[in-house]
Amino acid sequence: MSANTSNSSSSSSSSPNKGLRAVITGGTGAIGRELVCELLLSSHWEKITLIGRSKYNYPEKINTEEYEKQGKLIQHVVDMEQLADHKTELLQYFQNNDAAFCCLGTTHGDAGSMAKFRRVDFDYVDATAYAAEQAKIPYFAHVTAQGTGGFINNLTNYGRTKAAIENKIQSYQFPCATIYRPGLLNRGSLLRPGESFVINYLPIVPSIDVGIIGKALRIDAEKFLKPIINNISNVSTSPTTISNTTSTPAFHIIEHNDIYNHAKE
Secondary structure (H helix, E strand, C coil): CCEEECCCCCCCCCCCCCCEEEEEECCCCHHHHHHHHHHHHCCCEEEEEEEECCCCCCCCCCCHHHHHHHCCEEEEEECHHHHHHCHHHHHHHHCCCCEEEECCCCCHHHHCCHHHHHHHHHHHHHHHHHHHHHCCCCEEEEECCCCCCCCCHHHCHHHHHHHHHHHHHHHCCCCEEEEEECCEEECHHHCCHHHHHHHHHCCCCCEEEHHHHHHHHHHHHHHHCHHHHHHHHCCCCCCCCHHHCCCCCEEEEEEHHHHHHHCCC
16 A cells, blocks of 8 residues: 655654654544644644545644644555555554544545445444554544434444444454544534534534544543653653553443533643
8 A cells, every 4th residue: 555655754663752642544534633733732742643545734723834844743645445455554654653543434425325435434444443453552532423322323324334333443452442422513614514504503403513522532542641641751760551551441432412521621
């Protein structure tokens, strides 16, 4: 699988980290771009690696070029179709990271068919989780949707696909894996016409600002990875790995209403 890298510089795995490192798939979507913004602006994170079909661009909030020059933002443009079929080739991008975030997701309308929808929301996500587990990344997070696992949702291809990928992620042996189930996404300038109507005229339908989800993703990861953060702050201590601090894998599901609490510092 070929990839174009916008910045060839990266920290050596043998050198001490100055902060946390994350790898993200789906970083250019509504939630993903908010998460990337959160991580780039946080002093706890040293390097953010993005893997996707296009480069990250969020000029309203982030000077992408500046972070690339600093080496904090590394971008790999890849063929997402090959990503799902050649999982082992992803390992080169996932090695030496503390957290993996998967913000991949689409709709039947955008995908064009049920099969193409499942290709993105199951196969692409599974490839991300597989590579993250193989790279021994301790923290993994993915965003699905409110109602996943419920009887009504399981009657639809959308709901069955979301439930299937949650179950697949749970089968991997991450020290910590977290699933977020937000309601209707308030994407700001990226709102689709139908979403805009519901948010503005049907307030009974649960909705949430994508910025809140991005913040919750960052904060939850930092809380779980606190032993590493503390070790980086205290250079006199021995290196800390999460595998030494957790005995059994943890799998968490954060429902819509709880996301707000997780977004609190």
